[in-house]
Amino acid sequence: MRDETDKTTTDAQMTIRQICDAYDVTPRALRFYESKELLFPIREGQKRLFTRSDRARLKLILRGKRFGFSLEEIRQLLNLYDADDQHLTQLEQTCVIARERLVDMERRRNELDLAIEELRDQLKWGEEKVASLKTQEN
Amino acid sequence: MRDETDKTTTDAQMTIRQICDAYDVTPRALRFYESKELLFPIREGQKRLFTRSDRARLKLILRGKRFGFSLEEIRQLLNLYDADDQHLTQLEQTCVIARERLVDMERRRNELDLAIEELRDQLKWGEEKVASLKTQEN
DNA sequence: CGTTCCCTTTACGCGCACGTCAACTTCACT
DNA sequence: AGTGAAGTTGACGTGCGCGTAAAGGGAACG
Known part of the structure; x- marks a missing residue:
């Protein structure tokens, strides 16, 4: 059980709303991407916290979409990046x-x-x- | 042999099956594109005959799709080409x-x-x- | 304490781009 | 005349990518 939040990564963690504002996506979309295993935000209690890695992946997701790739194709591509x-x-x-x-x-x-x-x-x-x-x- | 067929355009008119084989699309897709006013095959009786123009448009449709354009966006683009x-x-x-x-x-x-x-x-x-x-x- | 937010899950709904029958007609061939 | 292949028009079904309530948790504020 970890009782303390990791201070070294705190600045890299963003709430769902911050992500939505920053990348112009809806909460629903982010949860959907998580359900399809394209994103893996960590949990603090119930709430999602998106790491730097998630944001990098999100950028690739949005880019992939613009080129007509399906989420499944994007998921396979993302695997290469980590x-x-x-x-x-x-x-x-x-x-x-x-x-x-x-x-x-x-x-x-x-x-x-x-x-x-x-x-x-x-x-x-x-x-x-x-x-x-x-x-x-x- | 019907003598009323125009020899100069006969080679430019193809049946739905020929189009399907040549461009790797289904009849259903072609009829769907027609219903959405992306293609305008002429009719010989009931049957559709796809002209040179239709094939040019179809190429653009398929290309557009590969880039994630919607059919409606593609339709607007096609208007420019004729x-x-x-x-x-x-x-x-x-x-x-x-x-x-x-x-x-x-x-x-x-x-x-x-x-x-x-x-x-x-x-x-x-x-x-x-x-x-x-x-x-x- | 209640109210206000923001977040959560669950679940149903929707638009797009067709797929998939069903029920014909038309044509070619035997 | 019969049979089959290919085409036709509906009409309903499907997968994707979310949208949109519905119902509730938790913390912050007056």
């Missing part, structure tokens, strides 16, 4: 997943580059058309 | 949306570049750890 305590075979498997993800992300970037170029061209065309329509109108 | 027949105010509004999307996509690309670098580093670290664990083991 794989310190994993066994050899587990770590090797994590690396395999990471390599796949890396290839996937590189493919996405190429696609994204292409999409950006196309959209730029299309936008340019649209703006020119707007301009021609405006001069033609008067 | 905005020929739009009115001035409508076209201007489309351009506004396109500019927002463009900024968004460029921000995503920067994030993706960062994420790729981080994952690369992490993977390198993991592979080194695997190597050290293997030599240490023997």
